[in-house]
Amino acid sequence: MLRKEQSDLLTQTGPGTPMGRMFRSYWIPALLADELPENDCPPVRVKLLSERLLAFRDTNGRYGLVDEFCAHRGVSLWFGRNEDCGLRCSYHGWKYDVTGQCVDVPSEPEESGFARKIKLRSYPLVERGGVLWTYMGPAEAQPPLPEWEFITVPPNHTFASKRFQETNWLQAMEGGIDSSHVSFLHRGDLNSDPLFKGARGNQYNLSDARPVFEVVESPGGLYIGARRNAEGGHYYWRITQWVMPSFTMIAPRGNHTVHGHFWIPIDDETCWAWSYDYHPLRELTRAERDAMRDGKGIHVKYVPGTFRPLANKDNDYLIDREAQKAGRTFSGVEGIAMQDASLQESMGPVVDRTKENLVSTDNGIIMARHRLVRAVKALADKGTVPPGFEAAHQKVRSAAVVLPPDVPFTEGAREALIVRPAVAPASV
Amino acid sequence: MSSAAEARYRVQVPNSLPRAIKVIGLDSAGDQVIRQLNAAGWQHAAFFTAVSRHDDLRDLEGRSRSVADEVDAADLVVLIAGPGGHAHAAAAIGEACSRRRVMTTGFVVGVAAASEKELSKTLVQLRPWSLMVVIAHSDDYIADMMTALRA
Numbered sequence: 001m002l003r004k005e006q007s008d009l010l011t012q013t014g015p016g017t018p019m020g021r022m023f024r025s026y027w028i029p030a031l032l033a034d035e036l037p038e039n040d041c042p043p044v045r046v047k048l049l050s051e052r053l054l055a056f057r058d059t060n061g062r063y064g065l066v067d068e069f070c071a072h073r074g075v076s077l078w079f080g081r082n083e084d085c086g087l088r089c090s091y092h093g094w095k096y097d098v099t100g101q102c103v104d105v106p107s108e109p110e111e112s113g114f115a116r117k118i119k120l121r122s123y124p125l126v127e128r129g130g131v132l133w134t135y136m137g138p139a140e141a142q143p144p145l146p147e148w149e150f151i152t153v154p155p156n157h158t159f160a161s162k163r164f165q166e167t168n169w170l171q172a173m174e175g176g177i178d179s180s181h182v183s184f185l186h187r188g189d190l191n192s193d194p195l196f197k198g199a200r201g202n203q204y205n206l207s208d209a210r211p212v213f214e215v216v217e218s219p220g221g222l223y224i225g226a227r228r229n230a231e232g233g234h235y236y237w238r239i240t241q242w243v244m245p246s247f248t249m250i251a252p253r254g255n256h257t258v259h260g261h262f263w264i265p266i267d268d269e270t271c272w273a274w275s276y277d278y279h280p281l282r283e284l285t286r287a288e289r290d291a292m293r294d295g296k297g298i299h300v301k302y303v304p305g306t307f308r309p310l311a312n313k314d315n316d317y318l319i320d321r322e323a324q325k326a327g328r329t330f331s332g333v334e335g336i337a338m339q340d341a342s343l344q345e346s347m348g349p350v351v352d353r354t355k356e357n358l359v360s361t362d363n364g365i366i367m368a369r370h371r372l373v374r375a376v377k378a379l380a381d382k383g384t385v386p387p388g389f390e391a392a393h394q395k396v397r398s399a400a401v402v403l404p405p406d407v408p409f410t411e412g413a414r415e416a417l418i419v420r421p422a423v424a425p426a427s428v
Numbered sequence: 429m430s431s432a433a434e435a436r437y438r439v440q441v442p443n444s445l446p447r448a449i450k451v452i453g454l455d456s457a458g459d460q461v462i463r464q465l466n467a468a469g470w471q472h473a474a475f476f477t478a479v480s481r482h483d484d485l486r487d488l489e490g491r492s493r494s495v496a497d498e499v500d501a502a503d504l505v506v507l508i509a510g511p512g513g514h515a516h517a518a519a520a521i522g523e524a525c526s527r528r529r530v531m532t533t534g535f536v537v538g539v540a541a542a543s544e545k546e547l548s549k550t551l552v553q554l555r556p557w558s559l560m561v562v563i564a565h566s567d568d569y570i571a572d573m574m575t576a577l578r579a
Contacts (some may be wrong), residue, residue, distance in 0.1 A: 001578050137542045166430070214561040269432060313430055348435040357444045358576050360504060362561045366576040367562070370569050406552045410561075411544040 002353035002369060010372055011168045011350050013265040014050035018380045020244060024137035025379065025386055027146045028264050029274050030065060030125060030160060031055055031132040040082045049136060050267045054078055055125060056098070063125035064098025065134050066203075071102065071118045089326045096120055115387045129153075130273075131160055147391040148247070150258075150278040151418045152239055158278035159292045161299045164308045165263075167305060167342050168350045169246060169271040173263040175340050176248040177368055179226050179240060180361040183209040185339050188329045190253075193336070195277070195288065195297035199254030201400050201428035204228045204236040211238075215363045216410055221371065221392030224364045230402045236428065237409050239399045239417065242368060244375060244388035249398040250298075251428040255279075257297050258398065259290065269349035272307075275337065277301055281424050286331070300337045309338055317342040395419040399426040447503035448559065449473040449579045454517050454553075457510025457538045462568055463488065466569060469471070473579040474498070478517030483524075499524040504577065507558065508535045511542035513549025522557020534558030537567050 013020040028048070035044050036057040045068060049195070054068040056381035066078055070089040086103055088095040094115075095104035100122030110116040124142070125132045129151020135142050138255045152157050165172050183205070190202045208228040210263050216223045220243040229235040238251035241260075249260035262274040273299045277284070284292075295301035301310040311318040317333045319342075324332030333342045358366060371387070378384035387393060399416035403409060410417070416426030451473055453459035462475040466488055476485040476493060485493040499505060503540070505525050518534070525532045536552035539547055547563070554561060559574035 005484050216563040217565045346430050348430050360531050363562050366573050370572045408547050
């Protein structure tokens with residue numbers, strides 16, 4: 001149970017809200033770089049943190065993220081012409097550069113300097129690891145560029161996708177740290193999904209459906225450890241990383257890729273579910289990349305030309321009751337991502353947390369809320385920089401390890417939980 | 429059916445009965461935490477101190493209470509201890525919970541300044557009897573957890 005005022009505090013991220021201010025403290029993923037594939041290509045509408053923006057790439061390859069609407073009569077610049085180092089409104093020809101500065105008002109004499117008095121709100125947009133990142137906070141507090149490992153490895157080692165989710169960001173993120181659902185909702189996928197099957201660790205999962213959880217505060221957020229019995233009295237640990245405000249990394253399996261998510265608010269009722277897969281030491285194989293494009297693992301198939309999942313609430317997520325009855329899937333929905341999204345969307349855009357009945361195994365969710373509330377208030381009241389901001393908080397890894405029974409996993413997996421160049425992820 | 433508009437038509441009656449939560453301090457660090465928690469006034473939580481190595485509890489007025497009776501009446505037992513390995517009573521209480529199939533959560537408090545060795549000693553005592561283990565750097569988290577669990 002979460003009181004309504006606390007739920008509102010965490011779920012509302014528009015301009016001027018405390019949680020919105022916190023999101024505006026970080027570089028957040030805005031678009032895939034492929035969405036702006038060449039100079040002077042068509043602009044792309046982007047809504048983030050309840051602000052309607054427009055992304056474009058100018059003649060010199062510079063990226064811009066500006067207010068979607070022309071300062072003149074308020075028409076959408078999405079209809080504009082991207083030409084000669086700027087975006088020109090199709091209505092009366094006003095033109096803006098990537099910083100939102102108006103550089104031409106054809107109806108006014110150039111010598112009047114009128115154009116210089118017009119400037120749209122704009123945010124920096126930077127390509128890193130195939131993702132375009134933006135920072136929407138005050139310029140004087142802009143942090144260094146993001147250092148997540150999946151965007152710092154060579155391009156052929158990494159793959160990222162995004163999908164539209166019709167829920168508030170917190171609801172989606174809480175699903176990502178709710179480790180206890182995996183033994184039920186996703187149980188059919190471990191031995192069939194090409195991006196998971198074959199790992200030795202899968203057998204620990206499948207032979208013990210009731211793991212014991214340990215939740216430990218980390219510098220940037222939380223470690224969530226799921227413990228199962230292994231040989232010789234040892235424990236098999238799967239350690240998930242959550243870094244504030246909305247980054248997760250799931251423990252790897254065998255020599256498969258490492259994967260995880262970002263959940264980024266579009267507005268208070270929808271979000272982008274970003275998903276990444278990478279391997280620090282090797283290229284992704286063609287088969288892996290094809291599987292990811294085909295919606296396997298944590299990715300999805302799309303309605304063509306969109307980022308909306310092909311299985312969505314308008315078609316009941318293509319639920320297959322025969323597959324459910326036969327045990328091929330637990331819920332009847334195919335694919336890990338849509339198994340999660342279908343249930344999270346069924347809760348409504350913003351679930352009423354005053355009515356929920358949490359249990360002890362929900363401590364990961366409870367502690368994440370606790371840390372978020374604390375960080376939001378510290379930022380609002382004292383200007384305290386929130387966790388997840390520092391590069392050290394971003395250079396982390398999830399891990400799967402087997403440890404003796406008396407060892408705290410934070411100690412036994414200490415090295416495995418941070419990025420170590422040229423060292424493979426700890427995996428079983 | 430999952431739109432914001434449809435959410436207005438959800439059934440608006442209570443969907444659960446109160447749960448009884450027994451919170452037990454296993455050592456001096458745990459005892460300190462439960463006394464602070466008790467001051468907040470909870471409707472469905474009761475607080476106890478374990479008498480080390482004995483199958484016995486004390487309530488905060490110092491009266492003796494039976495582990496078996498308290499566990500019988502519990503939906504959840506929360507065990508709280510500091511680092512250093514003084515949580516000997518975890519075994520007797522945990523065994524009673526195990527026999528009665530009562531959920532247990534183990535908390536390690538005061539870890540910020542503790543060594544891994546001290547933490548390890550307490551984990552060895554808590555892990556066999558805790559179906560959930562939490563290591564929080566701030567002790568005020570327990571109050572948030574109890575609120576979340578409707579204590």
